Amino acid sequence: MKRLTRRAVLGGAAAMGVALGARRATAAPVRLNFYFPVAVGGPITKIIDGMVADFEKEHADVTVNAIYSGSYQDTTAKALTAVKSGEPPHLAVALSTDMFTFIDEDAILPFDEIAGSGGKTWLDGFFPAFMANSRAEGRVWGVPFQRSTIVLYWNKTAFRAAGLDPDKAPATWDEMRGFAGKLTRRSGADVAQWGVEIPSSGFPYWLFQGLTTENGAILMNEAGNEVYFDKPEVVEALQYMVDLGRKWQVMPQGIIEWGTTPQDFFERKTAMMWTTTGNLTNVRANAPFPFGVAMLPAQKRRGSPTGGGNFYLFKKTSPAERQAALAFVQWMTTPERAAEWGIKTGYVAVRPDAWTTPAMKRYVANFPAAAVARDQLEFAVAEFSTHDNQRVTKILNDGLQAALTGEKHPAQALADAQSEADRVLRPYRRS
Amino acid sequence: MPSRLRPQIEGWLLLLPAAVLLALFTHYPTVATAIDSLFSTPRGARGAVYVGLDNYAEMAGDPVFWQALGNNLVFALGTVPAAIALALLMALLVDRKLAGRDFVRLAYFTPTVLPMIAVANIWLFFYTPGYGLVDQLLHLLGAPSHNWLGSRGTVLPCLMVMTVWKEAGFFMIFYLAALQQIPPSLGEAAALEGASRWTIFRRVTFPLLMPTTLFVLVNALINSFRLVDQIIVMTEGGPDNASMLLLYYVFEVGFKYWDTAYAAALTVLLLALLAALALTQFLYFDRRVHYR
Known part of the structure; x- marks a missing residue:
């Protein structure tokens, strides 16, 4: 009864996400639903769609449905509603500070557990200041993406x-x-x-x-x-x-x-x-x-x-889906991709090695103000x-x-x- | 027997789609919300447990709830009479024959057609300190700039002014329709008796408009508790809850804090409040309203 009730009351918002998700169903073995918010000006959805298309070209067996989910607030609300309706997204970008909320709702999976021992180098490659909002209970719950x-x-x-x-x-x-x-x-x-x-x-x-x-x-x-x-x-x-x-x-x-x-x-x-x-x-x-x-x-x-948003992986998904979602997050946060994302949006590229890529070096040479945020990271806190x-x-x-x-x-x-x-x-x- | 049953069945079948929709999206959620309000909020692995009236007891000790309730009463008292008076005034103006009447009617009605979100965004810039429209106008009169939405004393009145502007046009339509239903002979007869225009309005027109006024009053009151889009866009209830209204507080508790049980209890209270308002108005005022 309780479960049904909540589904009826909160299900409306989730239904939209599910319907959108079903739209691009293909014969591919793994299909991922990915919620992302837009919090700054600029053609963010276009950039995300472009990156998703590039990812799919390299991973023929994975389809990613990138679903624009409103503001940060809306994204967390939609993701949690979807969790309660039993159909969570596979991954989402949401506020780094919503980590405890997701943990308390038992909604997300720790990245270090899914990535296993091979994931340690990857997770250690982000700016420590950005990782400060990712760790709790000895685990890594969020991967930095659009940070400021x-x-x-x-x-x-x-x-x-x-x-x-x-x-x-x-x-x-x-x-x-x-x-x-x-x-x-x-x-x-x-x-x-x-x-x-x-x-x-x-x-x-x-x-x-x-x-x-x-x-x-x-x-x-x-x-x-x-x-x-x-x-x-x-x-x-x-x-x-x-x-x-x-x-x-x-x-x-x-x-x-x-x-x-x-x-x-x-x-x-x-x-x-x-x-x-x-x-x-x-x-x-x-x-x-x-x-x-x-x-x-x-x-x-x-x-x-x-400030800003991290990737989260959601529970109630199959092991194959989790691995595919992890592969997508890893692909989105390679030095080249992190640099591309930072240059196109104005967010701070989240890894030190992104700042040594040729594209980023050119960008900073033309527009030194872009490096101020990076330099300040040394003094930044969670x-x-x-x-x-x-x-x-x-x-x-x-x-x-x-x-x-x-x-x-x-x-x-x-x-x-x-x-x-x-x-x-x-x-x-x-x- | 079947011939007598048939119209019955047909009648019920005709009612069925509307009844199903109402039951599914109005009655069932209402009952479910009332039941939810007696349980604790489930968090992750911890399920909901029966807590009786604990959620309601929490309300009594919640200062933000009391502030929201108080603000809402001020908001209703400030917007409802003003919106009704303005609507009546506008309707009387555009009911007469004057040049460009259709244009004026359209102009009065425009705020109603605009989505509240758009209106709120426009007014956000009207109220901007320094170069906003309000400050620029006051500047011409030599007044210093003021932080309209950023001060506790002015934020709620500012929202009220905008709401009256937004709502009045809608109510004007009802008054306009009602005015055109009044036979002109009544006014002519009164004029023959030598009554002034004010007396005609007070003794003839206004009493005949009472059913409309009651209808508009009920709607305006409900709207004052129901419309919070402008809060989301303009103030988020701030500063320090000075513009917090009940429904926005329900939204915040439910979808920001994810305390769904407490939000359910607040919703039940809001529903009870609105039901009481509507019943009082219909049962008490209805007897005193002149229906033709």
């Missing part, structure tokens, strides 16, 4: 106009605050140009994690069942973020919309912005002035969280991720927004978030 970090973009024309060196980005928190002060132009009660914008709508925790990392704090343990929101370093980081708007008034007060921040930058509404490297191609195409890309400024150290991830993340987001809108003091907001998160995570501390 946060970087600082600055308007060189505005820097020159403010008497700053147009080729030098702020390297520390104090410098960023100082530069932002010089860059903020007021006309009467209004501000014509802000110094800096750190977006805070939707998922402020991600950008905030840049600040906490730089201030030497970590937000969660590797097991994903403890968080450290109320540590002094974390409170200091939030205080700095709040003060940029409220005390020093070099950043708009209240919530800064993630989606319109690049537009603010193009419109010269802000001279600096923090956003994902995934926006690199967008900014390159649309900024009407020379711009620079830099690592985030340091306080105690440099730092940024990683993106915030816990059990019951969306709920805990939301608690942190609410706390951050309460502080940014002046509803609570940073220390109070984070203490409240800590006790709330503790309540949610308590069940996951008993093993």
Whole structure:
């Protein structure tokens, strides 16, 4: 009864995926359903379809149905719905931070187990910073694919106009605050140009994690069942973020919309912005002035969280299907493919050896900004991720927004978030 | 006997397709949701177990739920009367003979035809601080720019304004149809008696429109709990839950947190609330509405 119920209620979304999957059924022995999201601008579906076609040419016995599944949020929802209906996809690209969610739903398989001993070299070939969101319980659950970090973009024309060196980005928190002060132009009660914008709508925790990392704090343990929101370093980081708007008034007060921040930058509404490297191609195409890309400024150290999506392999599939799915993931993450994907999309190529391919060397020589994200990986940390991830993340987001809108003091907001998160995570501390 | 049964059978056969669809996609999910709300959320290998009213007890201690409920009441009180008043005003305007009447009617109706997602994306840019339309207009009056969707105090009113704009055109159509049903002789008779136009509206037109007003009121109230597309596009319930509405909270609990049992309990509460609203309106106001 229970099972039937859930199938009826949640089955609708799954039905679409299944129907699409059936469309390209052929006589090939193995047929894989592959869900992928689109999270940045550009002809992503076309690129994926092209890569899939190339893979099928080399693997005559495997057919891959690449199924566009909406946003990251939609993809996780569709994959989990399909799991509950008993017809999961064979593989999917989903947020690296949804790993615990998939594990708790008993939906995915560890890559190291499927790949056996031969897979170790392959898995060790990715940037360690990207693998940080792949490991739990001594296993590897995700393989990095479309990954990013946060970087600082600055308007060189505005820097020159403010008497700053147009080729030098702020390297520390104090410098960023100082530069932002010089860059903020007021006309009467209004501000014509802000110094800096750190977006805070939707998922402020991600950008905030840049600040906490730089201030030497970590937000969660590797097991994903403890968080450290109320540590002094974390409170200091939030205080700095709040003060940029409220005390020093070099950043708009209240919530800064993630989606319109690049537009603010193009419109010269802000001279600096923090956003994902995934926006690199967008900014390159649309900024009407020379711009620079830099690592985030340091306080105690440099730092940024990683972000983006990993490959996952799903349970309830046959051994032959699993091996075929693994072969596809391995093929998609060879140095040449990783380089191709990075160049076409703006994501950070996920393996060091992808950066030594001739194609990537040419790309970086023409567009050195592309290498900033790679260089920052040395200082990057795992993106915030816990059990019951969306709920805990939301608690942190609410706390951050309460502080940014002046509803609570940073220390109070984070203490409240800590006790709330503790309540949610308590069940996951008993093993 | 068979001749008497036949029309019966035919009748039931005619009803069958609609009945099956309703049962399958409306009644069965409703009952299933109510049953689910009494069980815990199954996680992976751990199945669902019967927990009685635990999910409902959790609701009582959930601050986000109470905030969503409060926001929703404010949202309903703010949008429903305003949308109805605006709809009536627009209908009265375009009911009269005036140049370009069809064009004006079309213009009033346009927001209704546009998908909510598209509308929300357009208004997102209207509300953008600095160079958004709202700020540019206020700038002409010398007002400083404001972070409309990013401040706790203004986010819900901003969404309400947009919702009224979106909804009023739809309700106008009902009023327009109702106005054209009123015999002109009633107004003419009143005018002969020397009644002013305001008196005619208050004493003749408005009372005759009451059935329509009731219908629109029910629909508007239900819509205020039912439409949350704009939240998904514009605010995701933020900042700090200041624009969280009940249905969006159900979506978030169900499809972001995957706490399906708690989402089921919230859904049952939302259903009960809407049922109570609809029943009160029909049972109580119906007696006081003048039907011809």
